Amino acid sequence: MMDVLIAGFGVVGQGITEVIRDKQDLFMKRFGERVRIVGAFDRRSMALDPSGLDPTELLSRKLATGQVGKVPVATDIEELLRETAYDMLLEVTPTNIVDGEPGYTHIRTALSAGRHVVTSNKGPLALRFRELTELAARNRVQLRFEASVGGAMPVINLSRDLLMGEEIASIRGILNGTCNFILHRMKVEGYSFDFALREAQELGYAETDPSYDIDGVDSACKLAILANAIFERDVTYSDVVRTGIRGINEEAISLAAEQNKVIRLIGEVSRDKLEVAPRLVPAGHQLSIGGTLNIAQILTDMAGDVTVVGRGAGRMETASALLSDILAIFKDEEARRNATRRAII
Amino acid sequence: MMDVLIAGFGVVGQGITEVIRDKQDLFMKRFGERVRIVGAFDRRSMALDPSGLDPTELLSRKLATGQVGKVPVATDIEELLRETAYDMLLEVTPTNIVDGEPGYTHIRTALSAGRHVVTSNKGPLALRFRELTELAARNRVQLRFEASVGGAMPVINLSRDLLMGEEIASIRGILNGTCNFILHRMKVEGYSFDFALREAQELGYAETDPSYDIDGVDSACKLAILANAIFERDVTYSDVVRTGIRGINEEAISLAAEQNKVIRLIGEVSRDKLEVAPRLVPAGHQLSIGGTLNIAQILTDMAGDVTVVGRGAGRMETASALLSDILAIFKDEEARRNATRRAII
DSSP states (O other): OEEEEEEOOSHHHHHHHHHHHHTHHHHHHHHSOOEEEEEEEOSSEEEEOTTOOOHHHHHHHHHHHSOSOSEEOOSOHHHHHHHSOOSEEEEOOOOOTTTOTTHHHHHHHHHHTTOEEEEOOHHHHHHSHHHHHHHHHHTTOOEEOGGGSSTTSOHHHIIIIITTTSOEEEEEEEOOHHHHHHHHHHHHHOOOHHHHHHHHHHTTSSOSSTHHHHTSHHHHHHHHHHHHHHSOOOOOGGGSEEOOSTTOOHHHHHHHHHTTEEEEEEEEEESSOEEEEEEEEETTSGGGOOTTEEEEEEEESSSOEEEEEEEOOOHHHHHHHHHHHHHHHHHHHHHHHHHHHHHHO | OEEEEEEOOSHHHHHHHHHHHHTHHHHHHHHSOOEEEEEEEOSSEEEEOTTOOOHHHHHHHHHHHSOSOSEEOOSOHHHHHHHSOOSEEEEOOOOOTTTOTTHHHHHHHHHHTTOEEEEOOHHHHHHSHHHHHHHHHHTTOOEEOGGGSSTTSOHHHIIIIITTTSOEEEEEEEOOHHHHHHHHHHHHHOOOHHHHHHHHHHTTSSOSSTHHHHTSHHHHHHHHHHHHHHSOOOOOGGGSEEOOSTTOOHHHHHHHHHTTEEEEEEEEEESSOEEEEEEEEETTSGGGOOTTEEEEEEEESSSOEEEEEEEOOOHHHHHHHHHHHHHHHHHHHHHHHHHHHHHHO
16 A cells, blocks of 8 residues: 655646546556555645545545645644655645745655655755755655656656666757747737737636746746756756747747748756757757647767657646656565565565 | 676677677666676677676677677577576567567577566567567566667657556557658658669668568567557557558659648557558648657557657667666666665665
8 A cells, every 4th residue: 555645735636636546446456556645735724544535525625615624734734744654745736936835845854754755846846956856865765756847748757767878968848838839829820929828828828927937937947857857967947047938029930930940948958058048940840849748859879869749737647747756656666575575585 | 797698699789789888887877786798699609708708809709700709609599598697688689570580489588597588679579479478477587678669769668667657548650760761752852762762772771672661561560569568469460450651652742742741651559450551641740750760659548648759770779779678677676686685684
């Protein structure tokens, strides 16, 4: 049995709760074990049960009352994260790029208490990556964060696990689906920037305050995480040289089109580069991809370019990335258990 | 120390030998161990040394004499594979789709003897997949074969490891770079099929007898492997409904272009589909990719489409895929060793 505690019960928390409920057969079939939610909390409430909570009940309570639990959330969250019995924290509170809180405290406390952490929260990783990964190593637990970059596009685990033998020279790509949607619509429909932004907002792709996306902050956070995780750098999101897409007008789009090019917000990271900015991309080039997709081109020494494309955001897409990390930990734990069993016998 | 035996010393065998020589720092840094080549054989010769062979010496001897070893290859290869001490067989002899030999016998013997196998050889996997994977499971060793499909495009490990939590509905894509090159050149340069084929032959992309590529046999083998490995089917390459590209003439290419489409040799596999055939693909669609690249679109329940693109063939590209499998086995062995150590202490 793998016992999980869920910190944050917004769109992502609800998504992963649904997935945990619906994928029990997979857990049993693949690992002979279940995943049990033993706790969940949001800003104001919490639900705890060491024998397991009913995912459907959590979801319907949240829907009906706006709160995941029936009791007020503990006043001392650190104590809760230290004293509750669970194997893995799913940290899915919203990204805060000022100080990474409350995610930073959640992750730090869980790792210190010897619990695995799987997170979609960019803040703590874009601000205090090295500290948290060292804490995980010291406590011999895993901190995994595929969901923090590119949603269902598995760029981190692809680079770290499948391309483990490669020297990765650089990664470049489109890491923000909202900007890509806006640039794509400006080109295809001839919309102004403001009109395309409004459309993205109406479709739910962009927030009411869209600056986090269109000023490149979101892309910068993701680049910082890639720099830290894959290039072993020690940077924060403010180290990223950043230009957003506010300055892109219809004229720029037309001028690009005259040269048979499109404008895309391209992020690039390597040992000595860390930058996001609008770039001219030849039409038909892989990076000219449209819609809300994310894409990453990983340049390696032996494999050449390996490119991965996927849906960069969304409830199920983020849950999918969280699930892949949960299963990776499951798999390692299984290998450990099997070896231990054999050694003891 | 991981001791490997290399069966086959053509382009792929030489490539992986070079990589093993050049990546020792990586093995040490990541796993604190070296990879040692304790044996290698080709059609006529062999070299064996339990204390390790010098990779550079093997490579220069092959270059100078056409043979990897100084002594004739053992008359009883099965005995050699059973009685020699090694941890892992690298089976890189050429694909034979009539009976899978000699790869089939090599792989079966090594697995039976409790050795891991990493292979790029499509024949045994496209003909006797179930038997070999069951043999590996019974002997508690791994049979890995990323290099058999799509070269450096990591479609198998991506589907099986990173997307382990997904229900994969289908995979479709371009699995043969030679056909893609020919179709791409016919479109872009207006070449006839025969002319584009000759160009591919001159550039070394196509064999003197090109039927294996252009009749879709190579793609069919890869689809059969994907069907077996990812959809848990039990098929051989002859179960694949197969149409090659010999029938594609300049008129077909022009007619497609008039509709703003291109012709691509698309393979598709799902629980109930197993087919490779030329298809019309809208220009700008991800599957309209040019050159010798391979692409796979993996359709999943939660992540939606995840697409991966990479170089489908080549010496270093195939070596890269072999290396990723070697490292995956290394990683599992390390987890086992660590757990065993902890259990014993």
